[in-house]
Amino acid sequence: MFGGEHKQTDIAQSAIFTTGSMRASRLYPALLITLSVMYGDYLFDLSSKIRIYSSYILSPFTQIEYLATDTIDAFDSYFASQKRLTEEIESLKEQIRNLENQNLTLQNTKSSLNELERLFDLSKSFKQKDIFLGKISNFKKFPKEIISVDIRTNKITNDMVAFNAFGLIGVIDELLVNTVKIKPLHDLSLKIPAKNTRTLENIIITGTGESKLFQIEEFKKNGDIALGDEIISSGLGGKFPEGFSLGRVIDIKENDESNFLSVKVENSFDFTFGSTVLFTGP
Amino acid sequence: MNSLDDKKTSIFNFYFFVGLTLIVASIFEVILNNYILFKLTLPLTLMSLIYWNVATPRSIGFFWTMLAGFILDIFLGYLLGTHVVIFLLTSYFSQRYFHRFRALFRLQQSLIVAMIVLIYQIYFILISNNFSNSLIFELMILTFISSLFWPIIYGILRYLRIKLTYGQ
Structure with a gap:
């Protein structure tokens, strides 16, 4: 328990009675030496030589900043180029998607044209008969197979038959305004x-x-x-x-x-x- | 029995520790000088020197004072000994009046340090023989910043000194 008091006393004593190491008797020679060095430097340019040597010795340390900058630049460049590549890849993917869509559209157009060509070939056999075209809008499988076809004419009658590009496919089941429902040839009632x-x-x-x-x-x-x-x-x-x-x-x-x-x-x-x-x- | 001597660091180690802090401060000062656009520098080494002269006047010697001064002279491009002279004089006066300095409040200490820094900067302005309005502005700013830095340097070095001396 007396340790703390002893310590405080010791600290207080050292604080009060301490005398500095730098007395005038030491200061004057130190100043004299320093002034001599200054004069020597003034005469012989010692500091320049020391600077050259020290910069040579310390060059690994002074290069650290440039090394760090180069490293950061390299990282930055790497990630920047990677980002550019990623963006380019995304852009190319988008182009591929667009081309695929175009291709799909063209294929659809081609198949539609083929289909129409076949239908027109087919229509050549219907000499002196009226023919009408309609677009399939819906297909139902249950409770019975029916396809709905949009038409733009009112000249279609219930006794007409329906063809697709392959040939005869069915008969008119129901005639509505602008829509015709067709039942297939394999319907039980036909x-x-x-x-x-x-x-x-x-x-x-x-x-x-x-x-x-x-x-x-x-x-x-x-x-x-x-x-x-x-x-x-x-x-x-x-x-x-x-x-x-x-x-x-x-x-x-x-x-x-x-x-x-x-x-x-x-x-x-x-x-x-x-x-x-x-x-x-x- | 609990003996103080058990925990005390040898004077040899402490002497080197003081020198190390001075060299670190001078390196910081040189690095800082490369980054701030002022012609004058923030005198971290001078403030560290004042602290050690006031806190442990017996432990601070000529060698580290002169070495720190020479380091600054070399890397800041002054004539060899320019910093050393002012460091020696600062050490001398700090040791002469350290009892009075210790008794002051931290704010008063900051004002005294600011005055020393002001004299130190004027000394370099006179040496460089390069007066301008902007230099006076720098002088004021750096003196003010130095007075703000003093409590920080004081706190850090005091903490390190107590850690090294008593291990607490």
Whole structure:
């Protein structure tokens, strides 16, 4: 406990009774030496030589500032160039996206033009018949397959049939103002007069309700039919024009309890294909 | 028993520590001189020297005073001994009146230091023989800044001295 007091006393003593190391007897020689050095420097320019030597010796330290500046510049340049590269990459990506969009648009235009070309080729067969074009606006699959087509004419009637670029696809189900609803050929309610291109035998095909699939009604067991036979519209009845492909025979089944064969016909094209539909009268 | 001598640093180490602070202060002063646009400098070394002469007049010797002065002369481009002369005189007068100086309040100490700095700067203006209105402005500004710096230098060096002497 007396340690602290002893310490304070000691500090106080040293503070009060301390005498400086710099007395006049020491100061004068020190000043004399300094003045001699000054005179020597004045005469021989000692300080310049010392400065040159010291700058040479201390150059690694004095270069630190420049080294640091160079390093910062290098980092800055690196990140700046990296940023520029990133911006350039982003700009190129944007250009690629734009080009892809353009490409897509051109492809769409090309397919539309192809489709229109096919439709116009198709329309050549409808001599002296009125034809009308419409744009597909909607497609419904449930409860039954229906496509809605926007039209700009009021001359379309309920007895017209619809074509796309592949050929005959369906009949008008409902006629509204500026819109026509089309049901596909494979609809259960449709019966299409047709003929076998190989045997030229007239037949009736009906829709099965399944996409692209038809069946031949009441084809006798002794009739001539084979797998792969092409079936086209016969034009009988006047509703469907003659000569349009409806499909090929893909399945023939015999039933012992019946006198008729069960024949299935499939077409290859899509009811929903394309964007334009052509209408023509019977 | 708790002995003071156990914790005290040897006078040899302390002597070197004082010299080290003077050299560090002179290096700072040189670096600062490169960055401030004034012709005069902020006399950090002079203020450190005043502190050591007032705080431990027995420990401060000629060698470090002269070395710090020569360092400044070399790196600030003065004739060798220009700083040394004023440092020796400052040391002498600081040691002569250190009892009175210690008894002053910090604000009064700052005023005294500002006066010393003013004389120190005028000494260099006279040496450089380069009078201008802007130099007088610099003189005033640097004297004022130095008086603000004194409590900071005093605090830092006092803290270091106590740490080194008593390890507290």
